[in-house]
Amino acid sequence: MLFKSALNKKSFLIRGLIVALTTSFLVPSIGQAENILLETTNGRIDELRIEILNPTTDQAYNQKIIDQVRRTLAMYPGDHATEEKIDFNLIQVKKNPALATTSYTVESGVYGGVNIVIRLQLKSDAEQNLEQGILLNKERKVFPVLYDANGRFLKAKFELLGMYYANQNAWYGNPDAMLQSNPLIDGKSSGAGYADWVESFIYGGLYGMYPISDNTYSYAGLSAIGSFSTGQELFTDKTRSHLGVEDAFVGVVTGKTTEAGNRTVLNLSAGRERFSLGDGMLIVNTASNGGERAALQSNARWSADFVGKAQLQYNRHRLEIFQVDPDELPVLDTKTIINGINAQTNFQNTDLGLSYLTVPKSNASYYMPEGQKYTREGLKVWDVRAHWNNTVANRGGIFLAGEYAQQTHDDFNMKAEAYSVEAGYSWPTVKYAPTFSYRYAKFTGDDPKTDRYERWDPLLSGGNGEQWVQGINHFKVVQDSNLISHRFQARFRPHQKIELVPQYWIFKADSELNLGGNPALSFLDSKDYGQELNLTFKYFYSRNIYVHGHIAYTKPGEAVKQALNGQDKDWWSTMMFVRYAF
Template sequence: MARRRTGLALRAALAGLLAFVPAMPGAVLSAQNVAGTDPYTNEVIETVQIRIANPSQDEALNDRIEDGVRRAVSVFPGERFSQQKLDFQLAQARRIRDVGGLKYDIEPAATGGLNIIVEVTIGETAAPEGRGMAFGGKFPTLYEKDGTYVRFKLDLFGLYYSNNNAWYGEPDQLLAGNPLVAGEPAGEGYDDWVEAYAHYGIYGITPLNEGTYVYAGVSAITAASVGQELFSDESRSFTGIEDAYVGIVGGNTDEDGNRFSYNVTAGRQRFTLANGFLIANTAANGSDRAALQANARWASDFLGLARLRWNNTMLEVFYLDPDELPIVDSRTSYAGVNLEFQPSANLTVGTSFVTSPESDFNYFSPVGGIAGTREGLRVYDARFNYVPNGPGAQGPFFGGEIAFQDNANFDMSAHAGWAEVGYSFPRAKWSPAISYRVSKFSGDDPDTATFERWDPMLSGGTGEQWVQGANHFKVVQNSNVIAHRIQGRLRPMRMIELVPQLWAFRADSLNNIGGNPALTFLSDKEYGYEANMTAKWFASRNLYVHGHVAYTWPGDAVEAALAGAEKGWLSTMLFVRYAF
């Protein structure tokens, strides 16, 4: 037994020399993005309802107003939610004749998306002198007149996080060589910390002509961390620019109801490709930036995006330079094209191609040395998703995705994919929905010359997207892993949602070079298991409260790597977000 442990220690030491050179960014990012601090942005819109609060006895008038608002708002099921876009579109809808007032609400939908409810009050159209603080109106609208709309954004956030036996109580082994470690990281026993941030800025849109608008946004984030977090016990604060972008958007709806729109934008901003399986975390948190678990920053250093939409078909072309931490900047950029369409109202199909035109990120071979770099990476992706059609619809939901990676500069062939099936009972008590998902991200076979380890790129998002396990994801990112998830959704009250999850994790290959150094050479494929519970309270459109508790216990692979010194890992988190 002693000889076995000595051999494991020697192999881990060898791996440590390889795994934390330029390959480190992926492992660094794996410790964040559990909270999902903004419960709305980029979530899939499942339903859009236009309601008239004081309907007229003239049905033709009601129909005209409802149709006009629907066209002006131009938000449809299957799209991803953007508060800025909806605010801009509502400003245009308020100019419609006989629309006296407009407001909207957001509800969690049955299968994890959003229901958007727009309420219209029939009355006298807005006064020509304008709205907003410039005209004696209410905050946060600064100016609204003749199609020009300018608003202030403020997002305030506070988080409490705790761990008992973080890193399975063995931080010295699981964080060996990690450049984010400063001072004393969390580890054996109980550790906790507090994070907070304020995100503030100005966003606006103005017409160039009928149907064409220019928009822009600029914002900053001030963040702070105090206590003993995962990597450090040093108190930190940081202020930096977040959004800084401009764009042009336009389109029209013809007499037959066909919708065409375009959006061209460039600058610092957030980007999610489809469901986040490939690209979600376009900025990094933690280190000197603080707010590791709060996930304050999402804006990339630069995004150039052109989006065209014809009815339910969307084409995106993008170039992305993520905002990486300076201490582990791999100088990676991505470019790609994405096509999505809806053959039916409840079925979405998509395909993507992504490449990395430049990068210093290294892939390591099982025999030592560098197998190649991310530069030249090519990713081919296809996916589909089916949900019950309409608000309150009961029935099955299911989806799947398959992706392949190769590289123009060396012999690489990796693959990943997932399949999910579930059933929603929105009319039953607590509106339950239950689903099972299996996902696989390939590992590298040391017996072949081809490099087969899946590159997770910028995968992530939230604990219901591609953060697989609140604790486990921090140790094993989305590479060389097979994950089984059973997930439920319960709605004890209309604006309260509970999301329990059960996870089982296995390695695809015993060779894990490029992952956590302590787990470089595995003696077993059983990574471990996790049970967690998330509670969400959508108190109002402005106030959101979120908490979770997670317990993770190691499997035989981790027990062998840590020589039996491992302990079960318990984490708890609670945060409050107020935004307008």
């Protein structure tokens, strides 16, 4: 039974949670929950609402203003938003002569993304555009905006995170077997028994926009991250710290709105920045953490070494061409570069996306059962995805999602596939606003009976536990390759500021040949990887502080038991962090 050993771990859970709670509330409370929520959800927009705080009695006029703002924003469900993108787009919105002020809030969406609410204040005929910013009027209430006048915008950004993480029987209590030849091992790794550590990061940067003409703006961002870890981590017991550049990008955006109200936007950018595709099944983890960089579990870094992109958007339709060079750990650097083209649109409650990727350069290896080895260089990927829901504001409904991708290679016979289907239903007006969903996902393994290579390459898959980190503990052993997963997930909101996300996972291997995965599981005698039950909790304490934690219990399946000769142990983990930003 899944919970057979739960009572034996009571002392571990109590100890972990007490330390987690004590550690988390030592953090001061300054910052914005909006930025934190955008970061932790990857900023995928579930819903975008526009509200007028002081509407006129002319409903047609009110709707006209809302339509104008919506087109100027050029952000739609399915897009990915960042704090900087929203700020920069609101600069365009504020040029509307009918508006006195604009503001926004970000809420947790029922589908794992965010709901963005844009709030507008109409101005009277006597009102004028107001200049603001701490460099202009010294008012602290406008901070972190440093300057905002005549289309010129400069904003500071600062974040601080403190995390406590604990494991009981990490690596199923057998680190020697599960971590053999792992280059991240430095000193002692976690294993049987209780082990814990603390990590943190501090982040600061400046982001600005400057007008080139009435319809064209330049923008840039520059930031740095310092990270720290101490204690018994998964791979090491050594204390580490690291300081490095995070964002360093420049861009230009231009747009035009026709008399009919259609909006065209062209956005070009290049440099170090974060990039994601769809909900992250192919690309989301564009930087690596841990090792010499510390902050293994808090995922401090997201910006790639280089992202170059050109985006053309017409109303709800977007086409983008991009290149991504991920910021990999030096000890694991595969020199991978990914080129791609992506098209997506939104209509009648449906998000549709189509992408094509190529890998012109990479040293990442594919291992064949006959002993040959090929590289990722030459990989080609097709991907199609869709998301549909029939919900409206304050009313629940069904939502459906699906994605299919195929990989081939220029240099050898390869055909790998990945696909997922998800269905769920939400009841936002019912007590605790429950949402229930089921997702089936498959990432093919290599079939030894064919001449073809079928093992799926996960590329930069991941994100968080509600995206493609499949299992809080399990994902550390078996990532998104040669994997079949069943995810049963719920969401509850017992309070406006609290969200609980329980998950139950069943994991299976697609093939018993698992070369390229964890070395201890290279050849399987069973396809049963195991099961996991976890609970994530989110506490939006205020606009100034966000608390996030989990409890996870993973029971190994027959494949793991046999690989470890019956010396396996159930794996527990607890985590809590507090994060603030301004």
